[in-house]
Amino acid sequence: MGNLINLGKSELISDNLYEPFSYESSIANPGGEILNISGSGFLSHSVVNCAAQESRLRITVDGVILYHGNLIDSNNTHGITSENNLIVKSTETVVSTRRAYSVGVGQAASPGTYPYNNSNETDGNGRLIFIDSPIYFENSLVIEGFSNITLNYSIRGGLLT
Amino acid sequence: MSKIISNYIDGDYKVTEYGNGTVVRSLISELTTTEPQPTSNNPTNSEIAQMISDLQADLIIAGVI
Numbered sequence: 001m002g003n004l005i006n007l008g009k010s011e012l013i014s015d016n017l018y019e020p021f022s023y024e025s026s027i028a029n030p031g032g033e034i035l036n037i038s039g040s041g042f043l044s045h046s047v048v049n050c051a052a053q054e055s056r057l058r059i060t061v062d063g064v065i066l067y068h069g070n071l072i073d074s075n076n077t078h079g080i081t082s083e084n085n086l087i088v089k090s091t092e093t094v095v096s097t098r099r100a101y102s103v104g105v106g107q108a109a110s111p112g113t114y115p116y117n118n119s120n121e122t123d124g125n126g127r128l129i130f131i132d133s134p135i136y137f138e139n140s141l142v143i144e145g146f147s148n149i150t151l152n153y154s155i156r157g158g159l160l161t
Numbered sequence: 162m163s164k165i166i167s168n169y170i171d172g173d174y175k176v177t178e179y180g181n182g183t184v185v186r187s188l189i190s191e192l193t194t195t196e197p198q199p200t201s202n203n204p205t206n207s208e209i210a211q212m213i214s215d216l217q218a219d220l221i222i223a224g225v226i
Binding site: 021023025026027032033034035036037038039040041159160161 | 163174179181182183184185186187188190
C-alpha cells in the first residue's frame with residue numbers, strides 16, 4: 001500500500017504509484033532471460049506457449065523460484081494468470097480456445113496450485129496457475145523462458161517507481 | 162513517482178533505470194520472420210558483351226552515337 005501524504009485542504013495523494021508494464025512477444029530458440037527487474041512491483045500475469053514442442057517457464061521472485069514448469073504440448077499454455085485475464089474471441093468457442101492477452105489457452109490446460117516448482121524439468125508437468133491477487137516482489141523479479149523453437153510469452157504487472 | 166534517468170539498449174535487452182534505483186531489463190522483441198535475401202546475379206562474359214551490344218544498339222537508335 002502506498003504512503004499517503006496530506007497536502008492540506010483534505011487533499012490526499014499516494015506517492016507510491018505503480019507503473020503498469022506489459023510484454024507480448026516471443027523469444028527465439030533456445031530462450032533465456034525475458035525480463036529482469038531490480039526493484040519493487042507486482043506480477044499479475046506470466047504465461048508462455050509454443051507449437052508442439054517443449055516450453056519451459058521459470059519465475060523467480062526476490063530470489064525464490066515460485067513457478068517452474070515445463071510443458072510438451074501442442075499450442076498449450078502454462079504459467080501464472082488470473083481468470084479475469086481470459087477472454088473468448090468472438091470467432092472462437094468457449095471450450096476450444098480462450099485468450100490470455102495474445103497467448104491462447106487451450107482446453108487441455110492443466111490447472112495447478114501456487115507456488116509451483118517442478119524440479120523435474122523434462123516431465124512435461126507445466127501448469128496453468130490461477131491467482132486471485134498479484135504476486136508482489138520487493139527486490140527483484142526474473143522471468144525466463146526456454147524452448148527449442150520460438151516461444152511466445154505474455155507478461156503483465158506493475159512497477160513501483 | 163520516480164523519473165526515468167537512463168534508457169538504453171544493451172545487446173538484446175532494453176534497459177530502463179529509474180531515479181529510485183529500479184532497473185528494468187526487458188528482452189527486445191525477437192523477429193520471428195526473416196527478410197528474404199536477394200539472389201545474387203553474376204553474369205557471364207558473353208552476357209555482359211550482349212548487354213553492351215544491346216545498349217549500343219539502343220544508343221544508336223536514339224541518335225546518341
